[in-house]
Amino acid sequence: MSTLPLSQHEAQSFASGKGHGDENFPVASHLVAPRFRAPIMAFYRFARAADDIADHPDALPEDKLAALARMRAGLDGEGAPEAMALAASMAQRGIDPVHAHELLDAFVQDVTVRRYAHWDDLIAYCRLSAVPVGRFVLDVHGESRETWPANDALCAALQINNHLQDCAKDYAAIDRVYLPTTMLEAAGARVEDLAASASSRGLREVIVECARRTGELLAQSAPFARSIKDRRLGAEVAVIQALAEDLCTRLQRQDPLAVRIEHSKPQAALIAARAVAAHFLTGRRR
Numbered sequence: 001m002s003t004l005p006l007s008q009h010e011a012q013s014f015a016s017g018k019g020h021g022d023e024n025f026p027v028a029s030h031l032v033a034p035r036f037r038a039p040i041m042a043f044y045r046f047a048r049a050a051d052d053i054a055d056h057p058d059a060l061p062e063d064k065l066a067a068l069a070r071m072r073a074g075l076d077g078e079g080a081p082e083a084m085a086l087a088a089s090m091a092q093r094g095i096d097p098v099h100a101h102e103l104l105d106a107f108v109q110d111v112t113v114r115r116y117a118h119w120d121d122l123i124a125y126c127r128l129s130a131v132p133v134g135r136f137v138l139d140v141h142g143e144s145r146e147t148w149p150a151n152d153a154l155c156a157a158l159q160i161n162n163h164l165q166d167c168a169k170d171y172a173a174i175d176r177v178y179l180p181t182t183m184l185e186a187a188g189a190r191v192e193d194l195a196a197s198a199s200s201r202g203l204r205e206v207i208v209e210c211a212r213r214t215g216e217l218l219a220q221s222a223p224f225a226r227s228i229k230d231r232r233l234g235a236e237v238a239v240i241q242a243l244a245e246d247l248c249t250r251l252q253r254q255d256p257l258a259v260r261i262e263h264s265k266p267q268a269a270l271i272a273a274r275a276v277a278a279h280f281l282t283g284r285r286r
Contacts, residue, residue, distance in 0.1 A: 031233075031236040031239070032232055032233060032236055033230070033233075036140050039089045039090070040137055042085050042086045042089040043099075043133070043136050045085070045086075046083055046086040047133065049071065049080065049082040049083075050068060050071050050082075050104060050107045053107065054111055055173075064111045067080075068104060068111070070083075071083045071104055071107075074086075075087050075100050086100060087100075095136070095139050098132075099135050099139070100132070100136070102127075102128050102132040103129070105128045106125065106128035106129035107129075109128065114176050114177065115181055116177070116178055116179075116180055117180060117182050119210075121180065122180060123156060125178075126155065126159045126160065127152070127156070130156055130158060131152045134151040135152075137233070141229075141230045143228055143229060143233070146227075147228060149220075150220065150221045150223060151221070151224060153224075154224055154237070157214045157217040157244050157248065160210060160217070161211075161214060161247050161251065163178040163210075164210055164214075164251050165247075165251070165260075166256075167194055167207070167256060167257075168194050168257045171191065172194075172195065177191050177194065179194075179203075179206055179210065180210075183209065184202070187203070187206050188202040189201075189202030189203040189205070189206055190202075194257070196257060197258065198258040199256075199257045207256065211251040212252065215249075218241065218244055218245050224237055225237040225238035225241060226279075231280070234279060235276050235279045235280065238278065239275045242271050246263070247261065
């Protein structure tokens with residue numbers, strides 16, 4: 001398998017055009033101190049490039065795996081430019097590259113695994129696909145690793161919220177289903193129900209149950225923002241927590257097959273403003 005750097009043409013052929021402004025949560029917003037934004041954005045660009053490879057609807061699996069191998073090669077020397085840029089940033093700041101490598105493990109899994117049997121399987125996937133992102137941001141800020149359990153719960157919740165939002169799209173575009181198949185079977189639902197314009201009774205039951213369990217993860221992460229020493233990062237985490245909680249509630253009340261469940265910019269801004277105000281009024285200060 002080749003580990004040569006991606007050519008400009010190859011990189012563009014995988015690119016989705018999606019950027020940090022398209023996410024459900026802020027990425028290195030102005031709440032984060034300027035000196036920390038560059039490494040976080042380097043990690044985001046790396047993650048976005050790898051995600052675009054894994055989720056490309058038309059590329060062959062072997063081509064995706066080869067491109068992801070070039071991403072990994074870039075972390076270790078010569079390879080994809082986004083990975084090389086991240087490697088340089090991590091080396092400059094003495095950050096453990098394990099988070100980037102774990103994230104690539106998740107994208108390889110995206111190429112090779114299309115179904116998850118149990119809830120615990122989904123959580124194990126989130127441990128690779130979402131948790132390393134938060135841990136990287138905490139390491140950039142020099143935060144204690146005692147914050148990791150709360151971080152892990154929040155990151156997993158964000159990932160599952162996204163899976164529930166996009167469950168129909170993921171099935172239609174790339175035949176990938178994150179809803180646990182044992183839960184679907186127990187509810188009398190089928191994977192094929194995801195192709196409908198509205199959820200069947202069984203499918204709706206599974207989506208609501210997954211959202212309920214996501215709410216439990218968010219209950220675990222609720223103290224996270226106040227445990228962070230950097231008050232600006234704490235404020236950003238408070239915003240992410242509030243947005244995730246609101247989205248989780250919407251997913252329990254609305255059908256993601258029938259309507260697009262997301263925040264409008266004014267809604268997100270209002271939730272963020274309230275979260276920041278509450279954090280600085282009651283949260284921990286450095």
